[in-house]
Amino acid sequence: MKLIRIVLGKAILLGDFVFRPSGVKRSVQDQQNADNKAQDLTLYQFEACPFCVKVRREMKRQSISVELKDARRDSNAREELKIGGGKVKVPCLKITKDGTDTWMYESNDIVQYLKQEFA
Ligand SMILES: N[C@@H](CCC(=O)N[C@@H](CS)C(=O)NCC(=O)O)C(=O)O
Numbered sequence: 001m002k003l004i005r006i007v008l009g010k011a012i013l014l015g016d017f018v019f020r021p022s023g024v025k026r027s028v029q030d031q032q033n034a035d036n037k038a039q040d041l042t043l044y045q046f047e048a049c050p051f052c053v054k055v056r057r058e059m060k061r062q063s064i065s066v067e068l069k070d071a072r073r074d075s076n077a078r079e080e081l082k083i084g085g086g087k088v089k090v091p092c093l094k095i096t097k098d099g100t101d102t103w104m105y106e107s108n109d110i111v112q113y114l115k116q117e118f119a
Helices: 002-018 028-038 050-061 075-085 107-118
Strands: 041-045 067-070 092-097 100-105
Touching (some): 028 107, 041 050, 050 107
Antiparallel strands (some): 041 092
């Protein structure tokens, strides 16, 4: 079972690498604005989780760089997610605005949010 999971995970990462989406091109100023906005975001994820890959691909499409925290390998990140978000489920996007954190679960909701904010 573990072996199947590892092989599947590698296949997902390979597929992601081979079929990498291209990122949107913006003016220097617009990209700067997007970069500033992206600083409010942190993605809690597992490297080979298909739902997380979906969200990371949307970030690539939107040409934004978001801090990634691996909630499987990094026990501090796992604890932050559990305490802050309420459960260890990934992907989870932490949105920090005016000192307040909002924890967004569900890959479809996160992709929708990214499109709304950055597309
Ligand atoms: N419907 C969710 C599914 C997310 C999901 O099932 N994530 C798995 C990893 S692929 C998870 O966090 N499982 C809990 C765990 O493994 O501890 C979404 O689209 O985001």
